[in-house]
Amino acid sequence: MQLEDLETPALLLDAPKMDRNIARMRARLAGLGVAFRPHLKTGKSIDVTRRLFAGDPKNSSGPVTVSTLKEADYFFGHGFTDILYAVGIAQNKLKHVADLRARGCDLKIILDNLESAEAVAAYARQLGRPLPTLIEIDSDDHRAGVKPEADELLVIGRVLADDGSLAGVMTHAGESYNCTSIVAIRTMAEQERARTVRAAERLRAAGLPCAIVSVGSTPTATYAEKLDGVTEVRAGVFVFFDLVMAGIEVCQVDDIALSVLATVIGHQRDKGWLITDAGWMAMSRDRGTAKQKTDQGYGIVCDAAGVPIEGLVMSDANQEHGIVSHRSGDPAKLPMIKVGTQLRILPNHACATAAQHGRYHLVRGAEPAVEELWERFSGW
């Protein structure tokens, strides 16, 4: 099948770029002497995940990270057993977690408060088996977690350790996405490491077990200089990369492996607009570059071979319509691209854009052939 035969919009995945992104991250973390627990929430596909582990077939049972129990079900069904569900557990999911564990999945959960710890401990007692749990540490004041110096850390640790459920600590330095320089990301990576290791040390000093010290985000994993005391790193979006990551120098635009194929369906010449058939349903509503140095609208516009067209961005979106214009807004600067022409749009946020689609169309750089179709899933 050729690109020109595809009904648009369609999600394209440049497999050689993806493989390069994976190899670079694996090499980097191996050099730092830590295990890699990739986050599968970006790809949500067994084919993408197989590529993530292609260099290390012995490890095809994991370790991996997921953002939903549906991902845990799916990847366990495909042979992955060492799974971390990295969203604070809700009580309504404990039965599902216990069922997966009873079937042989070494699923670990996280939490950051005493109420949840007591609920997990009570459930584990009722089961008569531990529910391995990491305490989420707030390493960057960004979202969730217990502060490493908080009294509550030890209280939670004791509740979990009581029935053998305390498995370690974890953090996600999400604030690294807001860093504006590589130096700032390096500093954030060291802060992420130091605060999480500090939490582990406090637990151990109190006589509590803390086998796992898990950190990670794509920016900090890309620029961390040392990871002493850390046992594993998580990262997800690096597999495809996107304009948000390019905007903070975590990748180059040329590293972005994901794009949406669109077709020009009309012109509004007086406004300087091309209308396409890829709207926010195809790109997502993510405007993650809006607050960066360069606002990329809904994405950078490339030709059908994936080469950016100077000055063109997807400036607005309706459900199934995209508006493409020159960055300057000047209608005179809009290149006359014929109705029927296919374009590739690079996304702001790969996780959000991929989530809008049910399959990947694999391509190889500028070549016009679709080499494979890979299914992906969404939902809970």
Place this chain on the structure above:
Amino acid sequence: MQLEDLETPALLLDAPKMDRNIARMRARLAGLGVAFRPHLKTGKSIDVTRRLFAGDPKNSSGPVTVSTLKEADYFFGHGFTDILYAVGIAQNKLKHVADLRARGCDLKIILDNLESAEAVAAYARQLGRPLPTLIEIDSDDHRAGVKPEADELLVIGRVLADDGSLAGVMTHAGESYNCTSIVAIRTMAEQERARTVRAAERLRAAGLPCAIVSVGSTPTATYAEKLDGVTEVRAGVFVFFDLVMAGIEVCQVDDIALSVLATVIGHQRDKGWLITDAGWMAMSRDRGTAKQKTDQGYGIVCDAAGVPIEGLVMSDANQEHGIVSHRSGDPAKLPMIKVGTQLRILPNHACATAAQHGRYHLVRGAEPAVEELWERFSGW
């Protein structure tokens, strides 16, 4: 099944509210003497669509509007034959359109430029059968369409009429979403009507056929005072309604039938945050109220019975995490809602939020039971 047994996030649909929204719109358009061609892109579910036609079982073959050919395939498979695909046609979809028509689906397409008209006419000649096509009219300077007074209108009309493919005109006054008063919406509705009817009159005066005059958007359909010359109205989001529509007085917050059930999974007391397990993956990234009088963040926060909690909004979102805070940002004003508590979040944009989910959980107002599960689909 009870709400408290659901794993969160989960999409809830309050069926009595939906039925009320449908009855109101049907009564309104019947009173104006026009046919109703509901847009199915909001629900993407045969169950929702059956409710849309429940008052008129004879019409269960349509007419309906769709935003993708996947919707056309699906609803044709469920017995709907009179279908308008209301996004400007791309050449790569003509074979799919022709296949549906060959199987007995009276699918109509739209376009707004000569290049597309020539491609459709050439394809129709090759098939030896017309491809019924509406010319999209730009009635509000919002997105796509030919201006009603443009010379191009007649040129396109002649190309399509040549082989019998010219079926009429259509418009979507998307600019009505940006109106800031009911008076402005009424004015926009009259402009939408007048400009589209004017285009139809110009075609007819040139000796060209124009059987269908199709207009519509939820705001203009809600407030139009007369629709003389219009043959049918399209509207979609009214079936569920949302905060964007409430923000421009097209509905009340109490009319919103769609919500996302979330669970509190943690607190960040110093910041005045509740952390939930419904992030942007569950709500979508749509921030449609950001430019309205009242910015609702990612949604208004209600208790598990659907009653808004004074002052609480979902103020930020990560992929699977929501942040709930008081509008004022004052941590002291955050009510202490326990970890484990379920909340319902009302969405900014029902089309975008529903698209993130694979099923609706039917509820009845504040009652805690889930009455039914309805499947929905996404993608292309």
